Structures are given as structure tokens and as C-alpha cells.
Amino acid sequence: MDVELVEGDITAQRVDVIVNAANSSLLGGGGVDGAIHRKGGPEILAETRMLRASKYGRGLPTGQAVATTAGRLPARWVVHTVGPVHSATEDRSPLLRACYENALQVADGLGAQTIAFPLISAGIYRWPVDDAVRQALSVLRSAETAHRRTAYLVLFGSATAATARTVAGL
Template sequence: MGARITLVRGDITTQEVDAIVNAANSTLLGGGGVDGAIHRAGGPAILEACRELRATMLPDGLPTGQAVATTAGRLRATHVIHTVGPVFAKREDRSGLLASAYRESLRVADEVGARTVAFPAVSAGIYGWPMDDAARIAVRTVTVTSTDIEEARFALFGDEAYEAFSRAVQALD
């Protein structure tokens, strides 16, 4: 049903996969963290494709929990799948939106014919989602979502993220 999950410690921009998922902001015009790294490594073709999306299909930006694909520019992947994760809020349960960001990324990956996808820890950086909870939602969602993706690779920057995702994968067993 779901994709085989693998974990790697490292830079998502160096992954050799069919599609790299970008933890984007709704403007799709670049930013910090993973988003900035992907735009820098992939070069101007990604930003150009995002500007085209904004000028045509997404004049108001990409809604939280949704995903869209562009070229990957100079990256080793063929596609970048941009998804907008929710900002963490203690007083409001936004976990459904975070799960949707992963589900929609897999749906778009299927649409573009990808078989291998690299994910970052969506919403767990500047958007403040607690790492253990972000990992649990990500791993569970990718595991239960019906997809043609063969490998869902989580490319995790730093020990905290890698260890949290390792615990989430072990909890599935």
C-alpha cells in the first residue's frame, strides 16, 4: 500500500531521487531553510517555474496542506514537489494539514510518474512543529497512503530529526 520508508542523515538537495519535496511557503518564491536550499541548489529554473504557477494556476499562492510540482533545475531529481506545511499552534490541532502535505506530495509524485521521493521534515523547522510529533505524522501518513511510490526517503538534517524519525519508524513495527 504505502511506500517503503528509508532514512538518511544529510542534505536533501544532494539526493538522487525522482522527486524532492520542498517545505515551501505559500508564495512559492523561495525562503529560508529547506526552501532556500532547494532554490539555491536547483538554480533559477525552479523560481521561474514557481513564478509561472503564481501567474497562472496559483495567483493567491499554494494553500497549506496542498502540493504542486515544478522542474528540479540543476538538482539530481527530475521534479521538485512544493508543499506548504502548517505552522504549529498549541491551541489548534493542525495535524490534519500536516498529514495532507505528505498525502498531497505523494499524489503529485504519482501524477508526475516518480517512484522515489525525498522528503524533509515538513513544518519541523521554522514552522515550530515538535520534531517527534512531526516525525510520527509524517511516517504514519506515508505508510498508510496508497501510492505507486516505491521509496519514500526522509533526508534529515541533524541528529535530532534523524533520531525522531528513527523512533517513529520503530514505533510502526
């Protein structure tokens, strides 16, 4: 899989799949989740409500992933995944890596060729940016997928992008 670092707005990425760093309710929120719901429009919320009413009554578990329409976003689908909250006393990095792994698996099932990821858990969930980049790249660079794919790690803000380039050795 090809992996590219992109500084920008995830909601503007023209790809098959945009990954949403969702909260477990799947009903929108702040940060990436809120931006995706706002720009994607009511179609995304309608599908996430159906998911809550059927399969995910208690919410989407951390590390899991599920797809919906992309609504008005320049993508075909949104894959929602719930990142872990960072903890200084408990290693939750396997859950963070599972977000990327499961999102890729869902994208594979959709036949997606291009996928844009935010830096999952690095915002309100306080995951240190440098380690969040390491965790993301460890999964994305080693992923084996059914389709040749390009993954974009979309980094919001110049400081985050600069940290990511340093971690990636660019």
C-alpha cells in the same frame, strides 16, 4: 511503499522527486525552501513565478502540492507543499498529513518511483520533531500509490535523525 529514514541534505538526494517544504509564495525563502531554490537554480524560480502568475496568484494553500522542474538538483522534479505553522491551541495535524498525501498524489501523477521528503513544518514552523515524524510516517507507511515507490524521510542533523529513529522504533 518502502520508507527509509536518511540523515542528510535533501538537495543531495538522487531521486525522481524532491519535496520542498515551501512557503505559500512559492518564490523561495529560508530553510529547506531556500536551499532547494539556491541549489536548483533559476529554472525552479522561473516555473514558480509562472504558477504564481497563473493558478496560484494568492499563493499555494497550506497542505496542497504542485510540481516544477528540479533545475540543477539531482532529481527530475520538485514537488512544493506548504506546511502548517504549529499551534498549541489548534490541531493542525490534518493539514500536515495533507502535505505528505498531496505530494504523493502529485508524484504519482508524474510516474515517480522515488521521493525524498524533508520533515515538513519541523523547522521555522516549530512543529515538534517527534510529532512531525509520527505524522509523516503515518501517511508514508499507509500510502497506496499507483507505482511501487520508495519514500525517503530526509532528516537534517543528528539530533533530528536520532529522534526520528526512536519514534520509528529503529
